[in-house]
Amino acid sequence: MAKKTSKYKIALIGNPNSGKTSLFNSLTGMHQHVANFPGVTVDKKTGNLKIDKELTVSLIDFPGTYSLYPNSDDEKVVAEILTNPADKDYPDAVIYIIDPFDFKRQMLLLTQLQDLGLPVLVVLTMKDLAIKKDIKIDIKKLSDKIQNPVIFFSNKTKENISEIKMNIRDIFENKSKVNTCYSLNSFEKDIVEKFKDKLNFNTDYQGLLQIHHSDWLKYISKDLKKEIKEYKSKISFKDISLQIDETLERYRIFNKKIKDIIKHKNSSGKGITDKIDDIITHKIAGPLIFFIMMLFMFQAIFSWSELPMEWLENGFTILSGYIKNNFSHNWITGLLADGIIPGLAGVLVFIPQIFLLFLIIGIMEEVGYMSRVIFMFDDLMRKFGMNGRSMISLISGGACAVPAIMSTRTINNWKERLITIMVTPLISCSARIPVYTLLVVFAVPDKDIGIFNARGLALMGLYSMGIIMALISSLVMKYVIKAKGQSYLMISLPEYKKPIIKNIGLYVKEKVGAFVFGAGKIILMVSIALWFLASYGPPGALKKAKKHAIETGAKKNLNEEQTLNLIAAEKIEHSYIGYLGKSIEPAIKPLGFDWKIGIALITSFAAREIFVGTMATIYSVGSTDDNLKVSEQMAKDVNLKTGEKTYNSAVAWSLLLFYVFALQCMSTIAVVRKETGSWKWPIIQFLYMGTLAYFFSFSVYNFLN
Amino acid sequence: MNPNKNKMRGSEILKGHNYKIKDFTNSNIAVKLLILGFLPGTVIYLIRRSPFGGAYYFGVNGNRIALRKNEAEAIVVE
Numbered sequence: 209m210a211k212k213t214s215k216y217k218i219a220l221i222g223n224p225n226s227g228k229t230s231l232f233n234s235l236t237g238m239h240q241h242v243a244n245f246p247g248v249t250v251d252k253k254t255g256n257l258k259i260d261k262e263l264t265v266s267l268i269d270f271p272g273t274y275s276l277y278p279n280s281d282d283e284k285v286v287a288e289i290l291t292n293p294a295d296k297d298y299p300d301a302v303i304y305i306i307d308p309f310d311f312k313r314q315m316l317l318l319t320q321l322q323d324l325g326l327p328v329l330v331v332l333t334m335k336d337l338a339i340k341k342d343i344k345i346d347i348k349k350l351s352d353k354i355q356n357p358v359i360f361f362s363n364k365t366k367e368n369i370s371e372i373k374m375n376i377r378d379i380f381e382n383k384s385k386v387n388t389c390y391s392l393n394s395f396e397k398d399i400v401e402k403f404k405d406k407l408n409f410n411t412d413y414q415g416l417l418q419i420h421h422s423d424w425l426k427y428i429s430k431d432l433k434k435e436i437k438e439y440k441s442k443i444s445f446k447d448i449s450l451q452i453d454e455t456l457e458r459y460r461i462f463n464k465k466i467k468d469i470i471k472h473k474n475s476s477g478k479g480i481t482d483k484i485d486d487i488i489t490h491k492i493a494g495p496l497i498f499f500i501m502m503l504f505m506f507q508a509i510f511s512w513s514e515l516p517m518e519w520l521e522n523g524f525t526i527l528s529g530y531i532k533n534n535f536s537h538n539w540i541t542g543l544l545a546d547g548i549i550p551g552l553a554g555v556l557v558f559i560p561q562i563f564l565l566f567l568i569i570g571i572m573e574e575v576g577y578m579s580r581v582i583f584m585f586d587d588l589m590r591k592f593g594m595n596g597r598s599m600i601s602l603i604s605g606g607a608c609a610v611p612a613i614m615s616t617r618t619i620n621n622w623k624e625r626l627i628t629i630m631v632t633p634l635i636s637c638s639a640r641i642p643v644y645t646l647l648v649v650f651a652v653p654d655k656d657i658g659i660f661n662a663r664g665l666a667l668m669g670l671y672s673m674g675i676i677m678a679l680i681s682s683l684v685m686k687y688v689i690k691a692k693g694q695s696y697l698m699i700s701l702p703e704y705k706k707p708i709i710k711n712i713g714l715y716v717k718e719k720v721g722a723f724v725f726g727a728g729k730i731i732l733m734v735s736i737a738l739w740f741l742a743s744y745g746p747p748g749a750l751k752k753a754k755k756h757a758i759e760t761g762a763k764k765n766l767n768e769e770q771t772l773n774l775i776a777a778e779k780i781e782h783s784y785i786g787y788l789g790k791s792i793e794p795a796i797k798p799l800g801f802d803w804k805i806g807i808a809l810i811t812s813f814a815a816r817e818i819f820v821g822t823m824a825t826i827y828s829v830g831s832t833d834d835n836l837k838v839s840e841q842m843a844k845d846v847n848l849k850t851g852e853k854t855y856n857s858a859v860a861w862s863l864l865l866f867y868v869f870a871l872q873c874m875s876t877i878a879v880v881r882k883e884t885g886s887w888k889w890p891i892i893q894f895l896y897m898g899t900l901a902y903f904f905s906f907s908v909y910n911f912l913n
Numbered sequence: 914m915n916p917n918k919n920k921m922r923g924s925e926i927l928k929g930h931n932y933k934i935k936d937f938t939n940s941n942i943a944v945k946l947l948i949l950g951f952l953p954g955t956v957i958y959l960i961r962r963s964p965f966g967g968a969y970y971f972g973v974n975g976n977r978i979a980l981r982k983n984e985a986e987a988i989v990v991e
Binding site: 274310312316459485583596697 | 947948963967974975
């Protein structure tokens with residue numbers, strides 16, 4: 209402990225749902241830094257805690273884990289770091305967080321931590337709740353028995369923060385002693401002794417864990433891995449049975465120690481949690497409640513976010529107009545007003561919806577409902593090659609695929625996670641709504657069928673098609689994708705508890721941040737690139753187009769505004785992007801699309817809703833603030849050869865289905881690339897979704913035409 | 914029927930009875946169950962099955978834990 213570094217590192221470790229993140233939030237406040245643990249997409253949160261004038265320590269929030277024998281990538285990160293004293297995140301001490309409702313089980317990891325030789329401060333959380341439930345814990349006796357300082361902490365009153373600080377200071381002033389629990393058997397001792405010189409460990413137990421996990425620990429060299437493996441098989445070292453023996457021995461030791469320390473009030477009657485679960489996880493009522501909740505959730509999200517979205521849109525239109533009217537016209541103002549600002553607007557208008565969705569999901573997670581959802585739907589989702597945890601990602605996909613795909617990290621089986629990633633973008637996201645509402649006008653007449661509006665029904669149909677196709681695709685992938693690896697459910701269903709607002713706040717902040725910085729960056733970049741392609745063309749082409757537009761305007765007696773809009777329309781036709789649109793026309797003609805739609809398909813790669821803005825420009829509406837104007841202009845468009853309207857219901861349906869299925873989103877491609885670690889999966893995803901889109905558009909167009 | 918007399922699997926236990934965990938049949942699953950508090954000698958009871966029948970909601974050691982069918986099958990109870 210005689211380290212001279214000015215900044216000590218303290219690891220926060222605990223079982224999942226132990227209240228670890230709440231404590232971390234209480235200790236560090238909002239000043240947190242989120243990054244990834246090196247080489248993996250597991251979030252690493254760090255924050256500072258000022259102990260006194262001289263001492264500030266750095267807290268690292270480790271992923272929730274049950275033991276140092278990991279079952280998931282998250283848990284592997286913990287074992288990887290805690291078994292390696294050379295790791296740059298190797299802590300100087302540990303704060304071990306225990307949920308008092310589930311006390312015994314959590315002693316296991318505590319004793320493992322003790323055997324690593326790390327000083328441990330034990331913090332029991334949820335004091336207020338425990339008092340309410342009449343759970344009595346003899347803190348002093350517990351502390352004596354396990355020989356670690358113990359603090360009973362309440363997130364509500366936060367009365368013990370100073371006590372926690374005092375204890376941390378004590379640890380670093382060498383007042384705490386390190387004690388051990390499990391003693392290695394002679395067999396284990398021998399193998400640790402054998403590799404003593406080749407491994408770097410502080411305690412024998414740490415060495416044993418290194419040998420146990422040697423085949424996947426990154427810091428152990430290939431040669432050494434091989435050597436350990438050969439030796440293990442030579443002496444028939446049975447990892448699993450040794451682990452079972454060790455676990456049982458630990459339970460035996462601490463069960464004796466902690467006898468009589470915790471007193472539950474006689475709980476023969478049903479608690480609140482059981483009563484709630486009787487209804488909420490009921491065979492029939494459970495799923496029913498879930499689906500009704502989802503229906504209300506999306507309904508609420510769309511209606512509540514309407515107004516703030518409108519404000520944001522208007523704000524950006526005004527800003528853009530202000531720049532155009534008050535600054536000289538050059539390429540910089542053009543880039544700003546037509547490239548960057550609309551790009552930013554494309555990102556920011558979706559924040560209200562994404563904020564609301566993750567607020568609701570955050571609350572469901574915080575109260576403990578989400579683990580019930582996982583329990584209820586695990587077997588159903590398994591039939592489709594996914595698992596219960598996929599539900600949360602698929603729901604999130606209703607807002608935006610980017611944070612939804614990131615949330616698949618909690619799925620411990622690679623194949624199930626991959627399938628979830630592959631099908632999530634088929635769930636209609638917020639960015640498709642503007643496209644749907646614009647096009648549905650051409651697809652369906654405005655009349656009522658029974659009590660429903662026909663257009664409303666069509667929209668619901670589009671959403672359902674996305675969901676159904678996601679399920680069918682996952683079923684196919686279940687049989688096509690070959691990947692090994694065991695899959696587990698084994699999920700704890702915690703007591704229901706009142707949500708802590710700060711935790712939800714941080715959860716929402718993280719998810720919205722993922723959208724803004726994950727998707728936003730790319731949307732902005734692509735918008736800028738598209739602006740260049742739309743503003744410049746082959747030499748001379750744009751000038752000619754402008755001249756032609758002015759002549760036409762004069763011939764037709766158009767006023768100034770109409771002429772300007774016509775110029776914009778002709779310019780985009782003769783820009784690079786116009787040529788691009790024309791060059792893909794042969795490919796999309798079978799779907800009923802012309803080059804104008806081709807342009808919009810290309811531009812909407814930045815984000816699907818840009819389709820609407822591009823249509824506005826092409827049909828020389830000038831601004832996008834009026835959806836009606838855009839559709840009026842589109843309605844007037846006539847095919848010169850056939851004399852028929854361009855946007856009949858066949859074309860509109862074809863286009864609608866194209867947007868339901870196609871992976872028209874650069875940000876999703878980027879996030880899939882990041883989460884799967886290769887270009888292989890985003891390319892496959894793009895192709896299969898593209899094929900679906902093409903097939904369905906082609907079929908519906910030819911069927912209706 | 915007195916369930917305490919017969920050895921059976923965790924996937925076969927009936928609602929409303931308490932059972933005692935005896936052993937496990939699959940050590941790969943056993944190590945994980947041990948970590949979650951499924952210990953030989955502890956009392957286990959079924960709270961309910963999932964709506965589609967493939968998952969089990971157990972009470973063990975004062976905890977509520979959901980298992981899949983194959984995970985529950987690995988537990989020997991009496």
